[in-house]
Amino acid sequence: MKxxxxxALFLAQFAGDEAPFNSWDSITxxxxxxxxxxVQVPSWDGRLIDLDKAASSKDYCDEFLGVAKNNxxxxxxxxxxxxGQLVAVHPAYDVSFDGFAAPEVQGDPKARQQWxxxxxxxxxxxxxxxGIGAMASFSGALAWPYVYPWPQRPAxxxxxxxxxxxxxxxxxxxxxxxxxxxxxxxxxxGEDLHDGITFEMFLExxxxxxxxxxxxxxxxxxxxVLDYLENIDIYHERIKMFHVKDAEFNSTGRQGVYSGYQxxxxxxxxxxxxxDGQVDFKGIFSKLSAxxxxxxxxxxxxxxxxxxEDGAREGAQFVRDxxxxxxxxxxxxxxxxxxxxxxxxxxxxxxx
Numbered sequence: 001m002k003x004x005x006x007x008a009l010f011l012a013q014f015a016g017d018e019a020p021f022n023s024w025d026s027i028t029x030x031x032x033x034x035x036x037x038x039v040q041v042p043s044w045d046g047r048l049i050d051l052d053k054a055a056s057s058k059d060y061c062d063e064f065l066g067v068a069k070n071n072x073x074x075x076x077x078x079x080x081x082x083x084g085q086l087v088a089v090h091p092a093y094d095v096s097f098d099g100f101a102a103p104e105v106q107g108d109p110k111a112r113q114q115w116x117x118x119x120x121x122x123x124x125x126x127x128x129x130x131g132i133g134a135m136a137s138f139s140g141a142l143a144w145p146y147v148y149p150w151p152q153r154p155a156x157x158x159x160x161x162x163x164x165x166x167x168x169x170x171x172x173x174x175x176x177x178x179x180x181x182x183x184x185x186x187x188x189x190g191e192d193l194h195d196g197i198t199f200e201m202f203l204e205x206x207x208x209x210x211x212x213x214x215x216x217x218x219x220x221x222x223x224x225v226l227d228y229l230e231n232i233d234i235y236h237e238r239i240k241m242f243h244v245k246d247a248e249f250n251s252t253g254r255q256g257v258y259s260g261y262q263x264x265x266x267x268x269x270x271x272x273x274x275x276d277g278q279v280d281f282k283g284i285f286s287k288l289s290a291x292x293x294x295x296x297x298x299x300x301x302x303x304x305x306x307x308x309e310d311g312a313r314e315g316a317q318f319v320r321d322x323x324x325x326x327x328x329x330x331x332x333x334x335x336x337x338x339x340x341x342x343x344x345x346x347x348x349x350x351x352x
Contacts, residue, residue, distance in 0.1 A: 001326040006297035007319035008038030008076045013301050015045045024048045025067055032072030035316030040298045043078045043123045054126035061129040076296040079136040080123045086116035088140030088165050121175050128179035134240050136215050139185045139193040166205030176211040184241040186215040213240040218279045219247035223269035229283050236291040243300040246277030264304040271302040273311035274318040285322045
């Protein structure tokens with residue numbers, strides 16, 4: 001068995017225009033000071049990384065990694081959540097998601113999609129240049145506006161959406177394979193890959209591509225009332241990345257999963273800082289350890305109540321307390337009788 005690596009911190013929620021969150025040097029020093037051993041990098045944030053340069057220059061990547069190492073942290077993965085979202089956008093969301101793209105392609109869905117694909121491929125190449133074997137992303141969504149089956153969906157609508165989604169992603173997955181990088185889709189509401197069944201539908205259409213994998217985040221399963229522990233049993237071979245994020249779901253006589261368009265504070269399902277929600281992290285760390293998860297425990301701070309810097313500092317210790325130092329021997333080895341095959345046969349009453 002392998003021990004899970006960590007703690008690491010996803011920097012997307014912390015990067016900003018004020019120190020220490022406005023440069024790669026200062027934010028990695030801050031993360032190390034909070035107690036983190038690694039950081040996951042939002043590849044779209046130019047304050048932290050030049051993605052185009054990282055895709056084309058090994059020297060730049062070596063320097064980038066060197067700054068992090070000198071400050072006491074390792075780069076765990078790159079993230080393309082925002083760019084991946086733009087690989088597939090339903091027209092209903094054109095305006096909402098346009099701000100994720102570069103200014104020169106905003107307002108032009110076709111150019112925006114092409115830009116997004118190039119960005120994701122650049123992040124794959126940059127990951128290879130950094131010697132990192134996994135990249136986080138979103139799948140994007142074409143069918144999401146039709147997630148609820150009313151009005152009745154026309155026959156073939158969902159199938160056509162997933163066929164197209166796979167058509168767009170298959171060449172990207174092939175590039176990932178050429179570069180030795182797993183694409184780990186965060187299973188997330190708002191994406192066409194939002195639960196196990198939809199992941200399977202996509203996986204089948206990309207011919208069980210070896211680079212098509214999962215980013216496991218139990219918080220999104222709590223809010224769907226999905227069994228997040230059994231999910232590990234089912235998909236552990238495809239789970240290559242782990243976001244440690246807490247959540248709670250408290251339905252009332254007035255609201256449930258859909259939460260009546262309320263703000264995050266007033267929703268039945270809410271994201272919380274680690275330890276403040278309902279997720280059974282002891283069960284999760286135990287299962288992932290038993291299945292030899294070979295990756296990082298990456299804190300993603302999202303909380304409707306707690307200050308982010310408090311959540312970050314508490315999160316580092318929370319993960320340390322949950323990482324299991326796996327055993328190299330069985331607890332009852334002291335009672336090993338040292339038997340051999342002949343003794344085994346005698347014990348079973350089998351004639352030699």
